[in-house]
Amino acid sequence: MDALRELDEDAWLWFQDKSPAQWSRAFFRDESKCDILLNNMCESFNSAILPARDKPILTMLEKIRMDMMVKNANRRVVCEKWKDFVGPRIKKIIDKIGQRATQYRAHRSGEFIFQIIGTGEGGSKHAVDLGLHTCTCKRWQLSGIPCVHAICAIRFKKQEAALYCDDFLMPSSYMEAYNPIIYPIAREDNWELVDYSIAPPPYKQQAGRPKMKRHKKPGEKENHPPPPTPKEGKLSKAGIKMFCKICGQQGHNKLGCPITKAKKAAAGEGTSSGAAPNKRQRNEVNRAAAPKGSTNVKDQVIRSRKTWKKIKQTVESTSGPNVGASTSQSNQQPPTQSSQNPAAGSAQWKESEPMQPSQASSEYAAF
Ligand SMILES: [Zn+2]
Ligand SMILES: [Zn+2]
Incomplete structure (x- = not known):
């Protein structure tokens, strides 16, 4: 932390009121075997139910049920075709980590215990236990996927890294997760009638139109095509408060400045049409002057x-x-x-x- 404080005082302050369990790998709990830090899963679920969310309650639930039914079934079908010990996504991650395993040397300590030393300059040192599925870098315990040190040790033993993945990542667990079948149902008119009434929930009309889009962060771009790469040394102006060059007040630029506006108005009165008309004015003039249907x-x-x-x-x-x-x-x-x-x-x-x-x-x- 002292090193961080030397680097950036603000960053150090920002971390002060946050528990280390939220940001430091050394303090993460490792029983979940999942290294996801963000709530992207919720976000993608929310975006999937977006078309259904503003519908009446039965339509909404029925649409979500349909989506889940098809999704679960498709996942099962796909999973049956897996031939590896792990799914393709995990396999890809292992392959990627494995590429760096050549930068380490494994030294045997016990049958399943290894000392891993980096070959590069200032190489790191870690202890790997293949029996307990642990490494002192803690990545293996967190994600359930062998870390680069563990893969180095596994290769030393001439074994398959996928075999050392956690059970949570095996196709059998995947199958179990998607196993419950959501059954198809008939249309509403075939449903069983009940002899008690269900009152609608209390409803309060909110102001304005319901929002469909996610709130974006100030840095996030609104437009879909990738923005042009900024010139070197130029930062985005998003989120920065602008000040007027003329009067120095916040909230408008020199075009919106009351002083400029007053000046313009004065100039416009003096010369009437002498001032350069803006685009809209020009268009209006053109439209009026053009003969009927010449450019249309x-x-x-x-x-x-x-x-x-x-x-x-x-x-x-x-x-x-x-x-x-x-x-x-x-x-x-x-x-x-x-x-x-x-x-x-x-x-x-x-x-x-x-x-x-x-x-x-x-x-x-x-x-
Ligand atoms: Zn490790
Ligand atoms: Zn101003």
């Missing part, structure tokens, strides 16, 4: 539909009889038909929508 996508579509009618009329009036006379020919050669179309309309038309002339020609051919 919707209007363009309508315009092309109008031209379509116009062209249709001209085509019918000029080449209509020809088409009727030579139906079989035009069926065989639609491209020539379209090329025979009068120029004035179709040229303009082709510019706007290149796909339609061929459709048109085939349609006329069918007439």
Whole structure:
């Protein structure tokens, strides 16, 4: 702790009122064989029930029951396919830890007791007992998975590390956890009726719309795509209180400053339209000044539909009889038909929508 105090006084102070059992590996209880420090499990359960949470009580319970039923069954099916002594996730962890085992040397002390010494500079020293499943680094007791020292000792004995995992991590325990079957049920109208009434719980309307999203920490990003990596030496401004450059007050920047606003207002009165208009003002001006339907996508579509009618009329009036006379020919050669179309309309038309002339020609051919 003194070393920490030398490093950072604030960090040392922060730890003062916290029990060592909450943050120091030496004081953790080790009977659970679980090294999870965070409540992520609750969080993922909460996020899974989110679609059900705002439903009426029967719908909600039924949805959660369905989810649990399917999940438990799927877990059992998956587990039956495991061929190792442990599940794939534990196997992966063991493999990862095992990669570092070459940095240690094992020295035999008893049949199952080993002294493990790190080969690197200032290498660590630990005592491993393969019989009791203990190591003085305490990681093995905490997680139930052999620590790097234990794996070193296990390899010395030319045995499989997975065999030394705790029983909690074996597929049999996994199976036992998901073994209780949640049975399917029929719809509500098939349920047994009871002859007493169940009163609804007291209900108090809360202010505002119920929140669906988790409260995020100040540092957590709201947007989903990964944020651009900050330039070196630049920190995020999240959570930092901003002060105005102009008046020095907290809670607004120089754009929102009353002084700037007053200045702007004064300038605006003096020159009326002389001040540079902002984007919204410009847009409003443009919208008012623009001719009807010149830039609007919707209007363009309508315009092309109008031209379509116009062209249709001209085509019918000029080449209509020809088409009727030579139906079989035009069926065989639609491209020539379209090329025979009068120029004035179709040229303009082709510019706007290149796909339609061929459709048109085939349609006329069918007439
Ligand atoms: Zn260890
Ligand atoms: Zn200000």
